[in-house]
Amino acid sequence: MCGRFTITIALGWHDRFQVQEDSPPIPPRYNVAPSQVVPVVIREGSNRLAMMQWGLIPSWAKDPKVGYSMINARGILSGNAQLSRGR
Numbered sequence: 001m002c003g004r005f006t007i008t009i010a011l012g013w014h015d016r017f018q019v020q021e022d023s024p025p026i027p028p029r030y031n032v033a034p035s036q037v038v039p040v041v042i043r044e045g046s047n048r049l050a051m052m053q054w055g056l057i058p059s060w061a062k063d064p065k066v067g068y069s070m071i072n073a074r075g076i077l078s079g080n081a082q083l084s085r086g087r
Contacts, residue, residue, distance in 0.1 A: 003034045003055065017041045023049040034067070 007029045014021055019041060026039050026049075034055035042050050057067035 005032050006030045007032060007038065017047055019047045019049050035064075
């Protein structure tokens with residue numbers, strides 16, 4: 001798995017996610033990768049749209065770039081890697 005995905009909903013997403021109409025337009029994107037900024041629907045009272053960075057940064061990482069390189073970690077090696085040990 002590489003952690004990439006697409007955003008193809010260009011029309012009607014306001015109604016689908018019940019987000020305020022004054023949210024910025026979201027153009028389709030066909031190759032969203034970890035570390036890129038993407039739209040996220042936040043459910044706190046009424047739904048709202050926020051732009052957030054896509055990816056996972058482990059609590060033990062000293063540099064955010066560690067999280068972006070781990071997206072392709074293999075399950076076979078995870079028993080020996082710091083990823084599976086935590087801190």
